Amino acid sequence: MIGLTDIEKRFGDNVVLKGVSVAIAEGTVTALVGPSGGGKSTLLRCINLLEIPTSGTLRIGEETLAFRPGEKAASKDVQRLRRQTGMVFQNFQLFPHRTAIENVMEGLVTVLKWPAERARERALALLEKVGMAHKADAWPATLSGGQQQRVAIARALAPSPKVLLCDEPTSALDPELAQEVVDVLGQLASEGTTMVMATHDLRLASKIANEVVFLEAGVVVESGQAASLFANPQRERTKRFIATLRHEQESGGAA
Amino acid sequence: MPHWLQLMLESLGPLLWAALVFTTPLTLLSFTFGLIVGLGVALIRLFGPKPLVAVVRFYVWIFRGTPLLVQLFLIFYGLPSAGILLDAFPAALIGFTLNIGAYSSEIIRAVIGSVPKGQWEAAYSIGMTWSQAMRRTILPQAGRVAVPPLSNTFISLVKDTSLAAAITVPEMFQAAQRIVAVTYEPLILYVEAALLYLAMSSVLSALQTRLETRLNRYGGFLEARA
Ligand SMILES: Nc1ncnc2c1ncn2[C@@H]1O[C@H](COP(=O)(O)OP(=O)(O)OP(=O)(O)O)[C@@H](O)[C@H]1O
Numbered sequence: 001m002i003g004l005t006d007i008e009k010r011f012g013d014n015v016v017l018k019g020v021s022v023a024i025a026e027g028t029v030t031a032l033v034g035p036s037g038g039g040k041s042t043l044l045r046c047i048n049l050l051e052i053p054t055s056g057t058l059r060i061g062e063e064t065l066a067f068r069p070g071e072k073a074a075s076k077d078v079q080r081l082r083r084q085t086g087m088v089f090q091n092f093q094l095f096p097h098r099t100a101i102e103n104v105m106e107g108l109v110t111v112l113k114w115p116a117e118r119a120r121e122r123a124l125a126l127l128e129k130v131g132m133a134h135k136a137d138a139w140p141a142t143l144s145g146g147q148q149q150r151v152a153i154a155r156a157l158a159p160s161p162k163v164l165l166c167d168e169p170t171s172a173l174d175p176e177l178a179q180e181v182v183d184v185l186g187q188l189a190s191e192g193t194t195m196v197m198a199t200h201d202l203r204l205a206s207k208i209a210n211e212v213v214f215l216e217a218g219v220v221v222e223s224g225q226a227a228s229l230f231a232n233p234q235r236e237r238t239k240r241f242i243a244t245l246r247h248e249q250e251s252g253g254a255a
Numbered sequence: 256m257p258h259w260l261q262l263m264l265e266s267l268g269p270l271l272w273a274a275l276v277f278t279t280p281l282t283l284l285s286f287t288f289g290l291i292v293g294l295g296v297a298l299i300r301l302f303g304p305k306p307l308v309a310v311v312r313f314y315v316w317i318f319r320g321t322p323l324l325v326q327l328f329l330i331f332y333g334l335p336s337a338g339i340l341l342d343a344f345p346a347a348l349i350g351f352t353l354n355i356g357a358y359s360s361e362i363i364r365a366v367i368g369s370v371p372k373g374q375w376e377a378a379y380s381i382g383m384t385w386s387q388a389m390r391r392t393i394l395p396q397a398g399r400v401a402v403p404p405l406s407n408t409f410i411s412l413v414k415d416t417s418l419a420a421a422i423t424v425p426e427m428f429q430a431a432q433r434i435v436a437v438t439y440e441p442l443i444l445y446v447e448a449a450l451l452y453l454a455m456s457s458v459l460s461a462l463q464t465r466l467e468t469r470l471n472r473y474g475g476f477l478e479a480r481a
C-alpha cells in the first residue's frame with residue numbers, strides 16, 4: 001500500500017538516504033530501527049514530505065509522486081500525498097494555544113472544512129480511544145508528556161490517514177509514561193492501523209511491529225518479519241545492534 | 256479655588272475634545288494601518304523574493320533611521336514642492352503609519368521567528384497549507400509574544416502624536432498651546448497636558464497587563480517542557 005522506490009535524500013553534499021526501497025502492506029506495523037544518524041527520521045519525513053526526496057518514487061494508496069533532482073515538487077502534489085499521512089513527533093508538538101480537543105479538531109475544521117459540531121464529535125471519540133476524553137478541555141501545558149503524546153496521536157488520526165508515522169513516540173518520556181503511549185499504539189495496531197515508526201525502544205518494536213527495517217548510514221541493511229528478525233538476525237551488523245539495544249534496556253539505559 | 260486649578264478645569268473641556276477628535280483617531284488609525292504594513296513587511300522579509308526584501312529593508316532603514324518630526328515635516332511641508340499636497344491630518348496619519356510600520360515589522364519578524372519550527376511541521380503534518388499554518392498556528396502564538404513590545408510601540412505612539420501639533424493638526428497638545436497663547440500660563444497648561452498623556456498611557460498599560468494575563472492562560476510554548 002505504501003511504496004518507497006529508490007528514495008535518495010541529500011542535504012547539500014551529504015547523502016542521507018542512499019536509494020531506499022521499502023514496501024509496506026496495509027494494516028501492518030513497520031519499525032524503523034538502526035543507529036543514530038542512520039536516516040530513520042529523514043525516511044519518515046520523506047513519507048509525509050516534510051522533507052522532499054531528492055529522487056525516487058513515493059506511493060501511498062492510490063497516490064503516486066516521483067521526484068527528480070533539481071525539480072521542485074508542486075505544492076499541490078505534496079499536499080495530495082501528505083494528506084494520506086498522519087505524524088506523531090518525538091516531542092509531541094501539540095498546538096499550545098488550543099485545548100486538547102481543539103488540537104484534535106484542527107485538521108478536520110481547518111483542512112477538511114468539517115462543521116465544528118461534527119469535528120467535535122469525532123475528536124471526542126478519538127480522545128476516548130486514547131484515554132484522554134476526561135482532559136478534552138485541558139490546555140496542553142497542563143498535561144503530562146504521556147498525555148500530550150496521546151492527544152497528539154488522536155490529532156494525527158483525526159483526518160483518517162492511510163498511515164500513521166511515528167518518530168520515536170516514546171523516547172521523550174519516562175518509562176511509565178512511555179508505557180501508556182505503547183499501550184495506545186498497541187491497541188491501534190491490533191485494530192489494523194497501518195503504522196511506520198522509528199524507534200530505539202525494543203519493547204515498543206517487539207510488542208507491536210510486524211515488520212522491521214534496519215537502516216544504517218542511509219541504506220537498508222536488513223528487513224523482514226519482526227519476530228524472526230529480532231530473534232534471529234541474519235546480518236552481523238543487525239545482530240550487534242540488537243544486542244546493544246537489549247543490553248541498554250536491561251541495564252536501564254536511555255531509550 | 257486657586258487660580259491654577261480653575262484654569263486647569265476650564266481648559267479640560269477643550270483639551271479632552273481635542274484628544275477625542277484628533278489624538279485618539281490619529282493613534283488608533285495609524286496603529287492599525289501601521290500593524291498591517293508591519294505584518295506585510297515582516298512576511299516579505301521572512302519569506303519574500305530577494306528584490307522585494309531589499310525594497311522593504313530600505314523602507315525600514317529610512318523610517319527607523321530618521322526623526323519622526325523630520326518625516327512629518329517632509330510629508331506635510333516638503334511633498335507639496337513635489338506636487339503632492341496633503342491636509343494636515345492625512346499627512347500625520349501617513350507619517351505615523353509608516354513609522355509604526357517600520358518599527359512593528361521588526362517586532363513581528365522576531366516573534367514569528369520565535370515560534371518553534373516543530374509547530375510549522377505539526378501544522379503541515381495535519382494537512383495545512385502554508386497560509387493555514389500561518390494564520391491558525393504561527394500568528395496566534397507569535398501574537399502572544401508580541402503583546403509587550405507592541406504595547407510599548409502603542410504607548411509611545413500616543414505620546415508621539417503630540418508631534419503632529421508641529422504640522423498644524425489641532426490635537427491635544429496643540430489645543431494646550433492655543434490656550435497658552437491667550438492665557439500666558441505655559442506651566443499650568445503644559446503640566447495639565449502632561450498629566451492627560453500620563454493618564455492615557457497608564458490606562459493603556461493596565462489594558463496591556465490584562466491582555467497579557469488573558470493570553471498567558473495556556474502557558475506559552477511547550478518546547479521548554481518536552
Ligand atoms: N535538515 C537537515 N539538514 C542537514 N542534515 C540533516 C538534516 N536532517 C538530518 N540531517 C542529517 O541526516 C542524517 C540522518 O539523520 P536522521 O535524523 O534521519 O537520523 P536518525 O536515524 O533519525 O537518528 P536518531 O536515531 O538520532 O534520531 C544525519 O547525519 C543528520 O545530520
Ligand SMILES: [Mg+2]
Nearest residue numbers: 040041042198
Ligand atoms: Mg531520528
